[in-house]
Amino acid sequence: GEDVEQSLFLSVREGDSSVINCTYTDSSSTYLYWYKQEPGAGLQLLTYIFSNMDMKQDQRLTVLLNKKDKHLSLRIADTQTGDSAIYFCAQGGSSNTGKLIFGQGTTLQVKP
Amino acid sequence: GAGVSQTPSNKVTEKGKYVELRCDPISGHTALYWYRQSLGQGPEFLIYFQGTGAADDSGLPNDRFFAVRPEGSVSTLKIQRTERGDSAVYLCASSPGQGRSTEAFFGQGTRLTVV
Numbered sequence: 001g002e003d004v005e006q007s008l009f010l011s012v013r014e015g016d017s018s019v020i021n022c023t024y025t026d027s028s029s030t031y032l033y034w035y036k037q038e039p040g041a042g043l044q045l046l047t048y049i050f051s052n053m054d055m056k057q058d059q060r061l062t063v064l065l066n067k068k069d070k071h072l073s074l075r076i077a078d079t080q081t082g083d084s085a086i087y088f089c090a091q092g093g094s095s096n097t098g099k100l101i102f103g104q105g106t107t108l109q110v111k112p
Numbered sequence: 113g114a115g116v117s118q119t120p121s122n123k124v125t126e127k128g129k130y131v132e133l134r135c136d137p138i139s140g141h142t143a144l145y146w147y148r149q150s151l152g153q154g155p156e157f158l159i160y161f162q163g164t165g166a167a168d169d170s171g172l173p174n175d176r177f178f179a180v181r182p183e184g185s186v187s188t189l190k191i192q193r194t195e196r197g198d199s200a201v202y203l204c205a206s207s208p209g210q211g212r213s214t215e216a217f218f219g220q221g222t223r224l225t226v227v
Contacts, residue, residue: 042220045217092213098210099168100155100213102147104153105152105154
């Protein structure tokens, strides 16, 4: 079935790089996504990558996709305290209706 | 409106009662999704509407859950005979159409607590 796995917690120092990892099962997903959720706030789409790409860079964010291993990562350069949040990896469902399958979320703690 | 609006933001109900949760999508968005997020978990898909019809309701956990979107805009998620296990944040999202998930926006959610 469709499943997405993430590590639950990551702690970094301000100014360091953060790398959040994700594995997924459905190789037919057209897009893979990273969402950010801050306390009391809704889900915010951070970035996404098309499945035929290996890498996408957007300012401080770099997404790497290894289709062979079904592994997705999000790197945040120069991590700031404002980056503290829960980060969700998501894959599109195999029916391509726009339905998303989310991981459990990785809590990123940024220490000053 | 400017974004996806969900009401109420919080709802406390007694076990066994009926509740309705409302979602106002972004104007013009034809696709609408409901998700449920339990504490410490990622959002879990419930149902997807394309226009007025439920195109995929495979995520509804049982027949106590039902959703409608009669005019292709506002949607209501209805839960009958609520149970404590239904306590969660219910999220709604909308996008301009099927396959345009990169343009999906989420509402702030309704936090449902069943006591």
